[in-house]
Amino acid sequence: MSSLTVRAQELRKIIKSHKRWDAIFGLLGLLSMSLAILTLVALFSQMIIDGAPRLSLDFFTSFPSRRAGQAGILSAWVGSFLVMLVTALFAIPVGIASAIYLEEYARKNWFTDIIEINISNLAGVPSIVYGLLALGLFVYAFGLGQSILSAGLTLGLLILPIIIVTTREALRSIPQVIREGAYACGATKWQVVSDHLLPYSTPGILTGVIIGLSRAIGETAPIITIGALTFIAFLPPVPFVEGAGLLDWLFSPFTVMPIQIFNWTSRPNPEFQVNAAAASLVLVVLTLGMNALAIWLRYRLRKNIKW
Numbered sequence: 001m002s003s004l005t006v007r008a009q010e011l012r013k014i015i016k017s018h019k020r021w022d023a024i025f026g027l028l029g030l031l032s033m034s035l036a037i038l039t040l041v042a043l044f045s046q047m048i049i050d051g052a053p054r055l056s057l058d059f060f061t062s063f064p065s066r067r068a069g070q071a072g073i074l075s076a077w078v079g080s081f082l083v084m085l086v087t088a089l090f091a092i093p094v095g096i097a098s099a100i101y102l103e104e105y106a107r108k109n110w111f112t113d114i115i116e117i118n119i120s121n122l123a124g125v126p127s128i129v130y131g132l133l134a135l136g137l138f139v140y141a142f143g144l145g146q147s148i149l150s151a152g153l154t155l156g157l158l159i160l161p162i163i164i165v166t167t168r169e170a171l172r173s174i175p176q177v178i179r180e181g182a183y184a185c186g187a188t189k190w191q192v193v194s195d196h197l198l199p200y201s202t203p204g205i206l207t208g209v210i211i212g213l214s215r216a217i218g219e220t221a222p223i224i225t226i227g228a229l230t231f232i233a234f235l236p237p238v239p240f241v242e243g244a245g246l247l248d249w250l251f252s253p254f255t256v257m258p259i260q261i262f263n264w265t266s267r268p269n270p271e272f273q274v275n276a277a278a279a280s281l282v283l284v285v286l287t288l289g290m291n292a293l294a295i296w297l298r299y300r301l302r303k304n305i306k307w
Contacts, residue, residue, distance in 0.1 A: 044284070051277030059278060063233040064260065068271030073279050075232045076260035079148070080217060082236060082249065083256055086152020087159070087216055092209055094156075095163030102164070103171045104193055123161035130158045131225025139226055146227035148236065149250040154222050159212035166208025170201035203301040210294035214287045220258040229255045230263040257283045 062072025106112045134154035144150045174197055182192040198205075236252035237244035257279060264276035 047277050047281050047284070050274055051279070051281040054274050054278035055281070059275075064231055064255075064263070065233075068269055068275055071264075071272070071275055073257065073260055073282070075235060076255050076257045076279070077282070078235055079232070079254040080256045082148050083151045083155065083223075083254065084213060084217055086149060086250070087155040088209075088213060090153055090156035091160050091163055091212065095160050095209075095212075096167050096205060098160075099164045099167030099171065100193055100197075103168045104189065104197070119161050119164055123165055126221075127158055127219050128221040128225060130154055131222030133157070134222060134226050145251060146229075146253060147251040148254045150226050151223055151228065151254060151256070154226055155216040155219060158219065158222060159216050162212040162215070163205075163208050166211070167201070167205050170204025170208070171197055173204065174200050203298040206301070207294045207298045210290050210297070214290040214294075217290075218258055218283060218287060220262060223256055223259060224262075228259050229253055230259055231255070 059072045060077065061074055062070060063074050064076070065071040102112060102116065106115075131154060134150060134157065138144045138150040138153055139146060144153075178196055178200070179192055182196050187195070232253060232255045236249035236254065239246045239249065261276050261279045261283070264272040264279065267273075
């Protein structure tokens with residue numbers, strides 16, 4: 001037997017061995033994924049079984065109560081909506097503007113490198129750290145108190161790195177020839193950004209924004225840290241009603257869906273556990289809906305883009 005034949009047989013054995021390990025690794029990966037999916041399905045199914053019968057119009061229009069059968073999530077979902085409104089109004093323009101500046105305007109030097117590294121690191125900082133920062137900065141230093149405005153700014157800081165990073169990645173995905181072509185036609189830098197880069201990067205930007213907001217709506221630790229109420233049986237003042245000013249609702253005490261769920265799960269009465277399951281189901285459906293909206297918007301907008 002020639003050395004060439006021996007070498008060919010050895011190569012076949014090596015390839016066969018590698019294929020065997022590839023199959024084993026693929027099987028382990030499939031089992032791990034199946035275990036994770038089955039666990040998620042089991043938890044979600046149990047939540048639907050426990051919480052779905054409790055969902056009704058009264059559940060959405062009633063205030064929390066010491067009686068489980070009469071308790072609802074009115075103040076919680078209104079508070080969540082108002083907090084997310086403040087979060088979006090703060091984080092979206094600041095995040096997108098910061099990303100545009102860093103990607104298109106800022107000079108590439110050691111200072112911007114430090115900023116970029118810190119932004120990437122901030123995206124992984126635990127949310128409780130943002131809560132402690134907001135407690136000292138917004139609640140005490142700025143005197144905003146335990147209000148909707150403090151909560152919105154806190155969650156805005158939390159998702160700001162996510163929006164900046166995703167916006168920069170969306171801008172980087174645009175071919176350089178589009179910038180060069182616009183500059184060749186005499187466009188200014190702002191015209192290039194506003195007329196070309198932002199329209200083309202909108203799908204990626206919206207995806208990052210919605211994913212960031214869907215994370216913020218489920219956060220509990222920073223909201224508890226700044227003093228969100230666990231039980232609240234009133235709504236923030238409506239502007240221009242009963243002498244309320246335009247912005248009085250910003251400084252109103254509040255609660256949010258995660259806090260309400262936490263309050264109910266900490267009670268020993270099994271009926272409150274059913275309420276918690278129902279509220280959790282609402283929150284999960286809302287989060288999944290926001291992520292589905294991000295996927296749909298990205299698909300629709302990318303479909304309409306013509307390079």
